[in-house]
Amino acid sequence: MRFHTRKWIKPEDLNPNGTLFGGRLLEWIDEECALYSIVQLENPKTVTKYMSEIDFRSSAHQGDIIEIGIEVEKFGSASLTLKCEVRNKMTRETIITVDKIVMVALDEAGKPKPHGKTEIEFVKDRLK
Numbered sequence: 001m002r003f004h005t006r007k008w009i010k011p012e013d014l015n016p017n018g019t020l021f022g023g024r025l026l027e028w029i030d031e032e033c034a035l036y037s038i039v040q041l042e043n044p045k046t047v048t049k050y051m052s053e054i055d056f057r058s059s060a061h062q063g064d065i066i067e068i069g070i071e072v073e074k075f076g077s078a079s080l081t082l083k084c085e086v087r088n089k090m091t092r093e094t095i096i097t098v099d100k101i102v103m104v105a106l107d108e109a110g111k112p113k114p115h116g117k118t119e120i121e122f123v124k125d126r127l128k
């Protein structure tokens with residue numbers, strides 16, 4: 001799994017217990033998966049279709065640095081299936097895992113659009 005983005009837990013990210021608000025974390029994961037899929041599928045109109053079980057394994061606290069990891073599980077026809085883990089950057093403790101996140105590329109009419117991709121690509125290779 002490649003860990004792409006780091007976040008710093010700030011006061012506005014906390015729940016009333018003083019730990020990282022789960023909704024905020026899911027927002028970050030959704031945005032990360034959307035951006036990752038948009039780049040991989042080369043389609044800015046890519047949406048979240050499905051998220052499997054979400055397991056909040058440990059909490060994070062103000063001042064913690066966390067990192068968001070994504071792995072591709074499967075390239076479908078219009079879909080891209082991802083797996084996600086967020087962990088504490090310093091301790092490597094897992095904070096949350098989401099086993100299956102399905103993103104779907106759409107056409108102008110909002111219907112699934114085959115992306116033609118079968119493997120991970122790096123932008124630097126596309127620019128050669």
Ligand SMILES: CCCCCCCCCCCCCCCC(=O)SCCNC(=O)CCNC(=O)[C@H](O)C(C)(C)COP(=O)(O)OP(=O)(O)OC[C@H]1O[C@@H](n2cnc3c(N)ncnc32)[C@H](O)[C@@H]1OP(=O)(O)O
Binds near residue numbers: 076
């Ligand atoms: C230059 C760039 C600048 C751009 C800068 C952008 C900035 C970026 C900021 C990011 C910000 C965050 C953004 C987050 C992204 C949202 O939050 S998106 C908003 C939330 N999501 C939605 O609103 C989607 C609503 N759903 C839909 O519109 C329809 O369900 C869809 C997505 C069109 C799919 O329709 P459908 O009839 O289910 O289509 P169907 O053909 O049956 O299935 C399509 C694919 O999904 C799969 N699928 C369907 N249902 C399921 C299921 N339950 N489980 C698993 N797979 C399923 C199918 O197997 C199929 O896969 P493929 O065979 O094509 O590989």
